[in-house]
Amino acid sequence: MKKEFDDRADVYVINTCSVTDNADKECRQLVRRIQRKSPESLVVITGCYAQLKPKEISGIPGVDLVLGAAEKFNIATHLKELTKGDSTRISSCDIEEVSGFHASYSLNDRTRTFLKVQDGCDYGCTFCTIPMARGKSRSDSITNVIRNVKELAQKGVKEIVLTGVNLGDFGKGADGAKKAEESFYGLVQELDKVNEIERYRISSIEPNLLLEDIIRTVAGSKKFMPHFHIPLQSGSNEVLRLMRRRYQRELYAERVEHIKSLVPHCAIGVDVIVGFPSESDKHFQETFDFLHSLDISYLHVFTYSERDGTKALEIKPVVPVHVRHERNKALRNLSYMKMQYFTEQHRGQSRKVLFEGHQKNGMMEGYTDNYLRISTPYRAEWANQIVDWTIA
Numbered sequence: 001m002k003k004e005f006d007d008r009a010d011v012y013v014i015n016t017c018s019v020t021d022n023a024d025k026e027c028r029q030l031v032r033r034i035q036r037k038s039p040e041s042l043v044v045i046t047g048c049y050a051q052l053k054p055k056e057i058s059g060i061p062g063v064d065l066v067l068g069a070a071e072k073f074n075i076a077t078h079l080k081e082l083t084k085g086d087s088t089r090i091s092s093c094d095i096e097e098v099s100g101f102h103a104s105y106s107l108n109d110r111t112r113t114f115l116k117v118q119d120g121c122d123y124g125c126t127f128c129t130i131p132m133a134r135g136k137s138r139s140d141s142i143t144n145v146i147r148n149v150k151e152l153a154q155k156g157v158k159e160i161v162l163t164g165v166n167l168g169d170f171g172k173g174a175d176g177a178k179k180a181e182e183s184f185y186g187l188v189q190e191l192d193k194v195n196e197i198e199r200y201r202i203s204s205i206e207p208n209l210l211l212e213d214i215i216r217t218v219a220g221s222k223k224f225m226p227h228f229h230i231p232l233q234s235g236s237n238e239v240l241r242l243m244r245r246r247y248q249r250e251l252y253a254e255r256v257e258h259i260k261s262l263v264p265h266c267a268i269g270v271d272v273i274v275g276f277p278s279e280s281d282k283h284f285q286e287t288f289d290f291l292h293s294l295d296i297s298y299l300h301v302f303t304y305s306e307r308d309g310t311k312a313l314e315i316k317p318v319v320p321v322h323v324r325h326e327r328n329k330a331l332r333n334l335s336y337m338k339m340q341y342f343t344e345q346h347r348g349q350s351r352k353v354l355f356e357g358h359q360k361n362g363m364m365e366g367y368t369d370n371y372l373r374i375s376t377p378y379r380a381e382w383a384n385q386i387v388d389w390t391i392a
């Protein structure tokens with residue numbers, strides 16, 4: 001039975017991430033909290049950080065079991081063999097040996113669900129540990145994804161967000177081999193035909209994989225929302241080359257222009273990293289000016305931080321930490337202005353909002369098709385419903 005963290009549970013599973021800077025510290029703190037309130041409970045650590053640093057984690061007092069990327073799906077079997085007080089067990093293998101695909105979805109709120117259709121990544125961006133933590137690119141089959149989508153629709157879900165580590169690379173089987181007959185474009189086409197579900201969003205897609213056919217299908221679809229999230233990471237071609245990204249800024253600009261020419265009201269979100277080694281003031285200014293010139297809606301700004309085992313550690317000179325923070329702030333300000341401008345463009349327009357089911361302080365929230373966040377006093381009849389809404 002699932003419990004809230006503040007309740008007492010027999011087993012606590014901490015699913016760690018390697019993307020946050022403080023994975024180690026956060027994990028230690030959580031384990032300490034569990035030990036204080038429930039010393040008899042079993043503590044299992046899994047996720048990316050567990051795959052990358054199993055020995056380090058097994059040294060945290062109170063941890064009973066560390067499960068790597070392949071083993072986390074066998075958690076029930078491992079638990080049967082475990083008693084509190086045994087020495088910490090590690091069950092993990094080299095990431096190259098990890099294969100198989102396990103579909104999963106979140107179902108906290110019926111309104112919007114995240115459906116995993118792809119995992120792992122075959123790219124080698126020099127700042128990234130994800131391929132080391134999640135393994136090679138693998139995907140679900142289109143048939144299975146459709147089955148899951150229909151199942152979710154039956155549970156009352158209105159919007160499905162398709163997720164993956166490198167979603168545009170969909171089409172490699174559970175063993176990582178490319179299936180000639182399956183691609184992300186094929187998936188989008190097939191999902192568009194499923195009547196039972198009302199809305200899809202694509203969580204994030206690499207610009208080089210966002211092909212013309214995909215843009216065109218989304219532009220003509222009533223189910224795929226006018227919203228793309230496209231990682232850029234840097235607006236300097238020199239930095240992009242050092243990051244080993246698979247495109248240059250010209251391709252990115254061309255994608256954004258094309259999307260906006262077909263769907264002027266489309267929201268476009270951008271991931272960007274500041275303070276990557278060798279990023280000079282001139283490079284940063286190039287990034288800032290480039291983002292400023294693009295017709296985008298918001299930014300997710302990440303401050304570069306060193307990660308063990310990545311090639312970026314060899315790139316010099318490093319950017320001082322205070323400069324990284326200043327650049328982050330400058331881009332967050334730019335993001336705020338972009339969002340204001342994007343919202344301004346839609347004032348007075350009627351758009352469809354999917355309201356979430358829960359209320360907070362008497363208010364409810366939802367998103368328009370093009371990802372504008374709407375907040376309004378709670379009305380029970382709007383919960384988990386799509387409502388015509390005039391943007392004020």
Ligand code: SF4
Nearest residue numbers: 121123124125128130
């Ligand atoms: S494409 Fe994304 S997940 Fe893959 S290596 Fe690059 S940043 Fe990491």
